[in-house]
Amino acid sequence: MSTISIPDTQATATPRRPAARPLAVSYAGLDLKRQLRDKVGMFFIVALPAFLFFVFGMGDDESYGSANVAMYVMVSMAAYGAVTATTTVAGAAATEQTMGWGRQLALTPLSSLAFVAIKTAVAMAVAAVPIALIYAIGAATGSSGNAVDWLASAGIAWLGSALFAVYGLAICLVFKGENAASIASGLIVILSFLGNVFTPMDGLMLEIGRFTPLYGYAGLARYPISEGYLPMGAGHDPVWLLLANVCAWTVIFAALAVWGLRRRRERV
Structure with a gap:
């Protein structure tokens, strides 16, 4: 008499993949800890x-x-x-994708959209660290202003820094290699001088600086205090000019990021 074998479903069942949501939370937590443990990176983000x-x-x-x-x-x-902070985290994310880490993540339930959302959340979390620390130092050492000055400037500085996550992504997609993130961070120093962040400017340098990416962002962060009036009687920036600067550079950086991503895909 022939016998009918019944397959062992427990032995042949495909292992269940971990759910995407708990994995996303775990990955975000690990990535945030990794960023905060990077002593060199945190020196330039917080200590400097x-x-x-x-x-x-x-x-x-x-x-x-x-x-x-x-x-x-x-x-x-x-x-x-x-x-x-946002430039460093976003730049590292772009480098990870181009150096092969993206292939590893493709084996997990995380979608590309989830990866971008996680990196954005981590970048904004890290960006809150220097703001909180420097504001705490300022409060303890004589910085004075009304409640609106403190809350509005901190909120604008934090939210506006998201623009430079797009910038970091764009630079690291346009330039090749592991040095792309360093290029993006190095350019931030130059753009900060031109953007009237480190020292007040006037004359020709101020007119040139108005067209640079950090000018509008820094001006908006200081607007609750200054209402657009520049130090040394150098003039006045209406809020529409600062907003136009931020919007224009957002479009430029986003376009560069899209172009860089398409160029990399064409090479593959």
Whole structure:
């Protein structure tokens, strides 16, 4: 008599893949810890802006707008730290994708959209660190302003730094190799000088600086304090000009990122 064998479904069943949502939360937590443990990266994101605030603005009680000079410098340095953070994290994400890490993630339930969302969340979380630290130092060392000055400038500095996540992504997709993230971070220093972040400018340099990416962002972060009036009587920036600068550079960086991504895919 022939026998009918029944397959062992438990032995042949395909292993269940982990759910995407818990995996996304775990990956975001691990990536955030990795970023915060990067001593060199956190030095440039947190320690350097704090040091610059100590050097240029701490304790300066001279009146400026609705606050004082110390708060004006504090906002500028916090904005610099925030854009360094988002640039670094986004640039590293682009480099990871081009260096093969993207293939590893493709084996998990994480979608490309989830990966972008995780990196954006991590970048914004890291950007909050220099803002919180520098504002705490400022509050303890004589930076003064009303409640609107503190809350509005911090919120604008934090939200506006998302623009430089797009910038970091664009630079690291356009340039090749592991040095792309370093190029993006290095350019931030130059753009900060041109963007009226480190030292007040006037004359021709100020006119050139108005067309650079950090000018509109830093101006908006300081707008609750200055209402657009520049130091040394250098002039006045209406809010529409600062917003136009941010919007224009957002479009430019997004277009560069799309072009760089398409170029890489064509090579593959």
